Amino acid sequence: MPQYFATVARSLEETAARELERLGATQVQPEFTGVRFRGDRELLYRVNLWARTIFRVLVPIYEFPCRDRKSLYKGIREIDWDRYLYPENTFAVRATGKNKQLNHTHFTALEVKNAIVDGQRDRTGNRSSIDINRPDLSINVHVHKNRCIVSLDSSGESLHRRGYRPAVGWAPLKETLAAALLDLAEWHPHLPFLDPMCGSGTLPIEAAMQSCQIAPGLFRKKFPFTNWPDFDASLWKKVYQEAIDCQRNSPPAPIWGSDRDREVLQQARTNASLCQLTSSITFSQTDITDLQAPADCGIIICNPPYGQRLGNSQQLSALYKQLGDIFKQRFTGWTAFIITGNKELAKCVGLKASRRIPVYNGSEPCTFLKYELY
Structure with missing residues (x-):
């Protein structure tokens, strides 16, 4: 082969x-x-x-x-x-x-x-x-x-560019990293999912695409291999049609995305609409201080700011401490994950991480922290 x-x-x-x-x-x-x-x-x-x-x-x-x-x-x-x-x-x-x-x-x-x-x-x-x-x-x-x-x-433009995301917020995750974080978190479509700082919606959209069994390549107009002399059009039609036929109309468990920024949340809704996932994700404008657990259990993945461009150190320290307090007080029965490139800010969460997974966000070394919330 x-x-x-x-x-x-x-x-x-x-x-x-x-x-x-x-x-x-x-x-x-x-x-x-x-x-x-x-x-x-x-x-x-x-x-x-x-x-x-x-x-x-x-x-x-x-x-x-x-x-x-x-x-x-x-x-x-x-x-x-x-x-x-x-x-x-x-x-x-x-x-x-x-x-x-x-x-x-x-x-x-x-x-x-x-x-x-x-x-x-x-x-x-x-x-x-x-x-x-x-x-x-x-x-x-x-x-x-x-x-x-x-x-x-065979792919041409990087596959992380799904083709559905013309609208992006500040410091968006690549779609490939978002999908990898879902895998590393051991999330599966029958578990509720929440991103409380969802920005332009990459994590909830990737979760919804997996839940609805939507192949990300369906949003592409063409792949370079279709120009190759040995291209098998009938085989490609078969593979493509199978991807269309296996899609679900709705996810088996709820998916939520929230953010305090009204404008960036509208970007998330636009991106979800382009994927025909409007009814599969519940977006809400919610400040982190008002965040409540929408179910008895589930997975939270949070990508809070950790760079100088998005806030000063004192403000971010308070934000990370606030996240830890909210997780502990309001999300019993859930498993929370935070991705951060700042070890000092991670300490401010105030919870003991059960796992620390090294990942890269672009060229930035980060840690994906897991918190079991009992």
Whole structure:
């Protein structure tokens, strides 16, 4: 079976590996910011459509020794690009990694582009054009030490951009991180869920999408693999239709999102509406001081501010203490989680965390704290 490589956010490799296994992947091997796995073409289509915690699915096609510009150009010319790219097609190159001689990704990508079009001109007299926005073929080149791996990018734009979220608040979570936090919290659709500081609604929307069995890829107009010469239209139609057929009309347990900011809450409602989840999430304008448990048990995930941009240290210390007091006094029987990038603020919660899970929010190291509320 073909081998694939899923790119993921740092610290979410194991979470993504579990998700890929659930989707049917075999020989799953987590690596730094990625997961290698195997599967057939149907799995490739399904992962792009259903994966919630990964960025891209790459299909490696060639690996070669690569020390410098000359060996890079030579290696790229060795690939039979006629199998993947016709002169009338457009393409784009994304380079990652580096070594001593190839230490600038833009230069690496440019050299790869030159090698591809030079080969096309030699064989046909014509060449493909570059389209960085909507290319027919997306090529990924990764340089590590003295090796280069060339892959076809089946996903194109990062899968964390679901396509439903034109409205965002301050410091929004990536959708992939939100989905991973739900997994790390061991939340499942039969448990009530609450985000008391929901901002533009990423966490409640991701929870509702999982509860209603909505594949995140359904919001995309197109995937790059549909342009590949070996694209199986009937297989893709089958996978796509199965995703449509399995959707639920409503979640089996309630999902709530609240925020004190009326404007940002309207953004959350807009995003939920674009997912056709308006009736699946209850949004309310609620100050944290007025927060009450809406059920006897459930999961709370909270992403309070922890950076200088969103408040001074004294105000945030008071906020974190307030969260701890409210959880303890009003949410007996619940399990609460807080994600924060500030260890000193985390101490202000005043509750003993039963788990401390290291995660990254973008490039920011954070801790996902679990509190059992008895």
